[in-house]
Amino acid sequence: MHDPKFEKEVQQKMAELEFSPSESVWANVEKAMSGRRRRGLFFFWRFALPVLLLMAGSGYYYFTRTEKHPATAKVQPDIPQAQQVSPAPAANPETHAAPAPIVSETPTATPVTHAATPDATATAIASPKTPDNTTYPATKGSSNKNPTLSSTLTAAGTGTPRTHSRNPLAASANRRQQATNATDNIPAASDPQSAAGTPTPGVPTPGTPTPGNNITMTSTDVVRQRHAYPSLADQRFAAAIHAGKLKSQNSAAAIKILQTPRRPWEAAFVGGAGISSLHQMQLSNYSLTQYDPATAAYNATQITSYAATPTKQYIATVGSGVSFWAGIQAQKALSARWGFSLGLNLHYYSNSVHIGQQVSSYIPAAASLLTSSTVAPIQSYPYYSAGDVQAYTNRYYFLELPVAIEYKINNSKLLPLFWDGGFSIGYLMGSSAVYYNTHSGVYFKDGGVANHTQVNLSTALMVGLPVRGLRVQLGPQIQYGLTPLLNKEQSGEQHIFYGGIRLVVFPGKK
Amino acid sequence: MDYHQLVKDCLRGETAAQKQLYEHFAGAMLGVCYRYTKSMVDAEDVLQEGFIMVFKNLHQFSFSGELGGWIRRIMVNTAINYLKKHSRYQTDLLFTETVMHPVSDENPEVTMNTKELAELIRQLPPGYQAIFNLHAVEGYSHVEIGKILGIKEGTSRSQYARARALLISWINKFSAANKNETNYARP
Numbered sequence: 001m002h003d004p005k006f007e008k009e010v011q012q013k014m015a016e017l018e019f020s021p022s023e024s025v026w027a028n029v030e031k032a033m034s035g036r037r038r039r040g041l042f043f044f045w046r047f048a049l050p051v052l053l054l055m056a057g058s059g060y061y062y063f064t065r066t067e068k069h070p071a072t073a074k075v076q077p078d079i080p081q082a083q084q085v086s087p088a089p090a091a092n093p094e095t096h097a098a099p100a101p102i103v104s105e106t107p108t109a110t111p112v113t114h115a116a117t118p119d120a121t122a123t124a125i126a127s128p129k130t131p132d133n134t135t136y137p138a139t140k141g142s143s144n145k146n147p148t149l150s151s152t153l154t155a156a157g158t159g160t161p162r163t164h165s166r167n168p169l170a171a172s173a174n175r176r177q178q179a180t181n182a183t184d185n186i187p188a189a190s191d192p193q194s195a196a197g198t199p200t201p202g203v204p205t206p207g208t209p210t211p212g213n214n215i216t217m218t219s220t221d222v223v224r225q226r227h228a229y230p231s232l233a234d235q236r237f238a239a240a241i242h243a244g245k246l247k248s249q250n251s252a253a254a255i256k257i258l259q260t261p262r263r264p265w266e267a268a269f270v271g272g273a274g275i276s277s278l279h280q281m282q283l284s285n286y287s288l289t290q291y292d293p294a295t296a297a298y299n300a301t302q303i304t305s306y307a308a309t310p311t312k313q314y315i316a317t318v319g320s321g322v323s324f325w326a327g328i329q330a331q332k333a334l335s336a337r338w339g340f341s342l343g344l345n346l347h348y349y350s351n352s353v354h355i356g357q358q359v360s361s362y363i364p365a366a367a368s369l370l371t372s373s374t375v376a377p378i379q380s381y382p383y384y385s386a387g388d389v390q391a392y393t394n395r396y397y398f399l400e401l402p403v404a405i406e407y408k409i410n411n412s413k414l415l416p417l418f419w420d421g422g423f424s425i426g427y428l429m430g431s432s433a434v435y436y437n438t439h440s441g442v443y444f445k446d447g448g449v450a451n452h453t454q455v456n457l458s459t460a461l462m463v464g465l466p467v468r469g470l471r472v473q474l475g476p477q478i479q480y481g482l483t484p485l486l487n488k489e490q491s492g493e494q495h496i497f498y499g500g501i502r503l504v505v506f507p508g509k510k
Numbered sequence: 511m512d513y514h515q516l517v518k519d520c521l522r523g524e525t526a527a528q529k530q531l532y533e534h535f536a537g538a539m540l541g542v543c544y545r546y547t548k549s550m551v552d553a554e555d556v557l558q559e560g561f562i563m564v565f566k567n568l569h570q571f572s573f574s575g576e577l578g579g580w581i582r583r584i585m586v587n588t589a590i591n592y593l594k595k596h597s598r599y600q601t602d603l604l605f606t607e608t609v610m611h612p613v614s615d616e617n618p619e620v621t622m623n624t625k626e627l628a629e630l631i632r633q634l635p636p637g638y639q640a641i642f643n644l645h646a647v648e649g650y651s652h653v654e655i656g657k658i659l660g661i662k663e664g665t666s667r668s669q670y671a672r673a674r675a676l677l678i679s680w681i682n683k684f685s686a687a688n689k690n691e692t693n694y695a696r697p
Contacts, residue, residue, distance in 0.1 A: 005617040006678070007646040013624045014631075014647045017541035025554050026532055029561045030525065358660060444595060 050401055054342060058330065061265055263333040266506055269326075272477060274500015276323035276349040278485065321350030321393055323498050331406070331506075339406040347426065349396040349496055355434065355443045356387025384434055384443040392443075394433035396496070398426040398454065416464040418473055420502070423482075426454040435486060454483045460502045470505055477502035513577045520568055532561055535578060539585045545631055545643050546589035548598075560588040586648055590640065590658060599636045618678050621685055630680050638673035645670050 327345030334340055384392070404422025428450055434443040435450070462475030481496035511534065519527030536557065543556040563584050571580055593599040620627060634642060644650040644658065645666075652666040659666070 006620070006674070009620045010627065010631075010646050011649075013620060013627050014541070014545065016624045017544065017628050018537040019540040019544060019550070019553075021536050021540045021554055021557055025536070025558045025561075026529065028558050029532065029565070030529070032558075032562045033525075033528065033565055 051344065054330075054344070054401075058265070265330050265332045268329045268331060268504050268506045270329045270343060270345065270502070270504050271324070271326040272500050272502040273322075273324040274477070274498060275320040276496060276498040277320035277351050278318045278494040279480070279497050317354070318494075319352040319391070321352050323347070323349045323500060325400070327400070327402075329402075329504065337408040339408075341402070341404050341406060341420075341422075343400075343402045343404075345400040345402060345424070346429075347398045347400050347498075349398065349498065350393050352391050352393050353434070353443070354388045354390070355392050356385030356389045358384050386436070386443065392434055394431070396431045396433060397429045399429050400424045400426040400456070402458065404458065414466065418462045418464065418475075420458075420460040420462060420477075422458060424456045424458060424479075426456060426481075428452040428454065449487050450485060451483055451487060454481050454485070454496065456481050456483075456496070456498075462502060462504065470507060472506075473502075473504040475502055476500070514573060517568060517571060517573070517577065520565065528565060531564075535581050536561070538578070539581060541628070542582055542585045543589055545628055545647065546586075546593065546640060548632060548636070552592070552596075556585065556589045556592045559592065560585040563588055586644070590644075593636060593640060616675075616678055618681050618685070620681060621688070622681065626684070627681075630677060630684065633680070634673055634676060637669060638676065641666055641669045642673040642677065646674070 325345050325347035327343050329341050329343035331339055331341040402422055402424035404420050407419045409417040409419055431450060432445070433450070434445050436443050456479050458477065458479040460475055460477035462473040465472040465474055477498075477500055479496075479498040483495075484493040485496055486494055516527055516531055520531055539560065540553055540557050543553040543560065544550065547553045547556060560581075564581050567584070571577065622630075631639060631642060640659065641655055644655045645652065650658070652663045652670065655661075655666040655670075656663040
């Protein structure tokens with residue numbers, strides 16, 4: 001065994017070797033570190049923000065849908081404007097006074113105001129009296145705890161124009177109060193003055209609105225009714241007719257709503273499996289040389305003893321690999337045939353390349369004799385020579401946000417056909433791929449050479465399958481990456497291609 | 511220097527601490543990078559990549575050893591990867607020789623200074639240069655060098671023996687030339 005005296009002497013001398021690096025080194029290190037921090041934030045907002053927006057939108061939709069009540073949210077727009085009680089002009093005191101006698105059963109010549117006689121109107125509305133003058137508690141709908149309702153009622157009694165709020169809750173309460181108001185004024189059977197049992201000839205029975213009648217009931221109409229039916233009993237009966245018409249109108253509106261097709265967002269589970277590959281574009285040697293900073297720097301030094309020789313432009317044939325994906329989808333029907341969908345998928349792609357032997361490996365922690373107790377394990381870049389020694393599987397894991405439209409091709413209920421087309425934005429979460437360096441002629445692993453953001457085009461033709469309790473769509477799908485997988489300076493343009501079967505499952509029947 | 515606090519500050523992303531760490535080790539680490547490359551430009555490239563790796567993986571440093579040794583190890587790995595990735599070094603790193611070559615017992619006295627010796631090492635072909643640096647200077651065994659470079663242990667031994675013999679011959683020539691110059695200078 002030889003004496004390592006020479007090696008020790010060399011070690012001692014080399015330990016003293018020091019140089020002063022140029023300023024640009026630290027500048028580049030600092031730039032890389034700050035860029036790394038910025039890139040982290042950028043990636044966070046670029047992908048976290050759409051997800052947050054999607055969740056916020058879904059949440060808003062969900063909660064607004066559950067809070068809406070058909071009676072308040074849907075009836076309001078369908079009621080013609082003329083049907084709503086028009087605000088009476090302030091110049092006509094008789095118009096304002098007209099409803100008061102009907103409600104309070106105390107017809108007076110002067111307008112009754114809430115401020116003067118609060119019990120006359122509001123009490124009658126809130127706590128309707130039975131014929132024996134027993135006051136029952138106010139109904140839930142007419143509770144004075146509701147400020148909107150209270151203000152509406154007050155406006156009705158004070159003679160100021162009745163303001164119809166756009167708030168559906170207030171409008172609904174107003175209408176409910178109107179109906180209660182009118183219903184409460186239907187003459188009781190025990191009322192000696194009631195004419196309910198003996199209707200006036202020619203006057204229709206309450207609850208059976210005359211077809212074709214205009215049910216618009218303004219204050220002026222009430223005044224006309226007063227003139228048409230001078231007696232209190234007749235006026236009550238006219239009010240009952242109005243209530244019946246109003247109910248009938250509300251029922252018609254409700255029927256109309258039921259007949260209108262609702263197209264809510266629907267959630268579905270989506271997935272698929274197939275094969276993926278890389279579509280290669282032509283290499284450009286000139287541009288590769290131009291973009292390699294290391295080569296440029298080396299050439300600038302004019303060192304000829306180890307000048308780079310022209311390397312063989314070799315890329316192994318890329319074979320296809322297994323690919324599968326799964327995710328969730330929110331879909332909304334835009335019409336009977338068209339639909340729109342958003343989703344969130346995790347997509348696995350793979351392909352295979354034939355490469356040579358691995359010429360780099362993991363360096364164990366105790367590898368260095370000099371620093372055996374100090375070092376932590378460090379993974380060197382795996383590196384493979386070009387060749388045909390082994391088949392290597394490149395794996396890619398993408399998080400994708402697809403946006404698509406769907407078209408129902410036929411109207412068959414048995415086997416409906418759907419076409420689906422759109423695009424997706426994908427982010428490369430991880431990869432074990434090796435990339436080919438055209439200068440050194442080797443394959444190496446380096447996550448920095450891949451474009452982490454991918455834009456893909458996708459289309460699918462699916463058939464709806466009759467599965468019990470579910471709605472299932474199944475069919476072929478193809479997808480093509482518009483964005484090159486790799487940075488251009490590293491290799492030729494390679495685009496991810498995927499072809500497979502797409503499956504969409506909607507829980508529950510439509 | 512309190513490396514513990516410095517590393518913590520670096521991990522918090524403080525640029526001033528990172529610069530302090532860089533300035534403290536950059537000179538010596540550039541010397542390491544210089545021994546593996548053929549030009550100062552390449553050496554600075556390696557230094558730059560190495561320090562980016564240092565800051566990127568600083569959270570892995572466990573304070574159980576010397577920070578300088580840990581950084582030096584990263585620099586060596588970065589330099590080896592740099593050689594592998596660049597074609598001008600690549601052709602000389604593809605070792606094919608498997609014939610064993612014994613290491614000579616010659617141990618010449620190294621009379622030259624540090625930079626002169628470093629220049630002689632850098633004149634070795636890249637394959638010899640890398641193996642000589644890894645074994646003679648860094649202290650890696652041939653088994654470890656074989657794993658790092660993807661070659662057989664025997665190949666590493668053989669290449670090292672040739673590199674050592676070549677370097678010693680150059681050192682002897684250099685010493686002889688220096689001696690002649692000295693003798694010539696003295697009448």
